[in-house]
Amino acid sequence: MGRVTERRRVLRIRDGAVSTRPDTLVAEEPLEIRLGGKPLAITMRTPGDDFALAAGFLVSEGVVGRAEDVANIVYCAGATQDGSNTYNVVDVQLAPGVPLPGITLERNVYTTSSCGLCGKASLDAVRTTARWPIADTPAIRATPELLAALPGRLRAVQRVFDRTGGLHAAGLFSPEGELLDLREDVGRHNAVDKLIGRALRNGRLPLSQTILLVSGRASFELAQKAVMAGIPLLAAVSAPSSLAVDLAAESGLTLVGFLRGGSMNVYAGEQRIDLRARRHGRRAALGRPATS
Incomplete structure (x- = not known):
């Protein structure tokens, strides 16, 4: 199977000093x-x-949408001259009777590490194919303080990033801020798919009582994946796209961007952000009675 990191020789220049050294790459x-x-x-x-x-x-x-929908997943032999396995081809066999909604096998989708399925889906397509409408799931609430602590907790366990500096991370947290799972990948959408796939195989979908945090920006593809997995709150350390915000507003997804330090922007679903403690503190500071 392929390695997560590889070594390459680099020419290093630091303050005019030149040297050669091996570097670890993702x-x-x-x-x-x-x-x-x-x-x-x-x-x-x-x-x-x-x-x-x-x-x-x-x-x-x-x-x-269930572990039982997948009969088997196997590696296929790669296209090498000696017929050896490159571990770069997987075949998924669905369980008997599982339909293929909204998908065309002949389209041969090519996805890159930066964008996922750019432009493929529409807001209507996500709305009609989502198995677990987020608006119908039990509500979770998160304080700004809890959200502000999540990037540090995610960064602390990014082992491969520490060695390469070249990976995106996706972390799944409980409403109390406990890290439930972490995946790293050169593509942010792949990291999220790995999280969701692990949850599927462990019988944990929908992820209706979780918070998804991603390094980098929140694209439409990431918002789509959160909605399709039943995740009610998506947070990103960078900016969301306009279509991600539109999808969040339409689906009921709580979307938080620019989550850095103690600051953040809430672009949709603000009902899941618990501001009661801050409001009570402000009333007390102003000499007003705090009401529940």
Whole structure:
């Protein structure tokens, strides 16, 4: 199987001093996802958790929603001259009777590490294929203080990032701020798919009592994946896109961006942000009685 990191020789220049040294880089290799033996998608990813990545991708596409929907996932022999396995092709076999809603196997989707399925989905498509409407799930609430603590907790366990500086991370947290799972990948959408795929394989979907935190920006694809997995709150350390905000507002997703230090912007779903303590403190400071 492929390695998560690789070593390369670099020319290092620091304050005029020149030297050569080996550098640790994050590995990036293509993964072809097949469904029932037919090519479905190719994504550039960091090797590891490939079965979870494939399963999470199918959750995001609305194909599966339970562990029982997937009969098997296997590696296929790669296209090498000696017929050896490159571990860069996986085939997903669905359980008998599982339909393929809203998907065309002949489209041969190519996804990059930066954008996911750019422009493929629409707001209507997500609304009609989401299995677990977020507005109908039990509500969770998070204080600004709890959200502000999450990036530090995520960063503290990014082991591969510490070695390479070149990976995105996605972390799944409980409403109390406990880190439930962490995945790293060269593509932010792959990291999220790996989280969702692991949850599917462990029978934990929908993720209605969780908070998803991503390093980098919150694109439409990431908001889509959160909605499709039933995640009610998505937070990002950088900016969201306009379409991500539109999807969040329409689906009921709470979307937080620019989560840095004690500051953040809430773009949609502010009902899940618990501001009661701050409001009570402000009333007390102004000499007003605090009401519940």
